[in-house]
Amino acid sequence: QVQLVESGGGSVQAGGSxxxxxxxxxxxxxxxCMGWFRQAPGKEREGVATIDRYGTTDYADSVKGRFTVxxxxxxxxxxxxxxSLKPDDTAMYYCAARVPFATCPSPRSLSARSDYNFWxxxxxxxxxx
Numbered sequence: 001q002v003q004l005v006e007s008g009g010g011s012v013q014a015g016g017s018x019x020x021x022x023x024x025x026x027x028x029x030x031x032x033c034m035g036w037f038r039q040a041p042g043k044e045r046e047g048v049a050t051i052d053r054y055g056t057t058d059y060a061d062s063v064k065g066r067f068t069v070x071x072x073x074x075x076x077x078x079x080x081x082x083x084s085l086k087p088d089d090t091a092m093y094y095c096a097a098r099v100p101f102a103t104c105p106s107p108r109s110l111s112a113r114s115d116y117n118f119w120x121x122x123x124x125x126x127x128x129x
Contacts, residue, residue, distance in 0.1 A: 002028050002118040004095045009123030012085055020080040020123060022095030028118070029097075030073040033104035035116055036080045038091035038125075045094070047107025049080060060107050062088070085127045095120040 003025040012018055022034070033052045039045040049059045049069040057069050068081040078095060096116035098104060105115050 002026065002097055002099055004028070004097060004118055004120035006093065006095050006120040006123040009093060009125045011126040011128065014086055014127055014129050016085050016127070017081070017083045018085065018125060020082065020093055020095075020125075022078040022080075022120060024076050024078070024095075024097065027076060028099065029071055029076045029078050031100075031102070033098035033101050033116075034069075034071065034078045035096045035098065035104060035107060035112070036069060036078075037094045037096060037107075037113055037116075038089075039094070039122075040091040043091075045113050047109065047112040048093070050104035050107050051078060052104045053102035056103075058104065058107055082125070085125075087127050087129045090125060090127050092122040092124050094122045 005023045008020040035050045036048040051069045066084045097118040
C-alpha cells in the first residue's frame with residue numbers, strides 16, 4: 001500500500017508563493033508517475049502538474065510559468081513550487097501516484113484523475129486578493 005502525505009499549504013496574498021511537499025512511502029516518488037491535482041469548492045478535481053520517472057514535467061495551462069514540479073529521490077518527496085499565486089488558485093491540493101506506471105498522462109486531460117490509484121489527504125491553499 002502506498003501512502004502519500006501532503007504538507008505546505010496555507011494562506012497567502014495574491015502574488016505570493018508557497019511550496020507544497022508530498023512525502024511518499026516506499027520508493028513511489030522515484031519510480032512512478034506523480035501528479036498534483038486541485039479541487040475548488042463546487043468544482044471538479046483538475047490536474048495541475050505531473051512529473052514522471054524520467055523527470056519529464058507537464059503543467060495545466062492555467063499554472064504554466066508560475067508553478068514548478070520537482071522531485072527529490074533521496075527523500076522520496078515531490079514538490080510543487082507555486083509562485084505569483086492568484087485567488088483562482090485557491091483550492092485543496094492533492095498529490096497522487098500512478099502505480100505501477102512510469103509515465104504520466106497529460107494533466108490537461110479531463111480524465112487524468114482516473115489514471116491515478118493512490119491519493120494523499122490534501123492540503124488547503126487559500127489566496128486572498
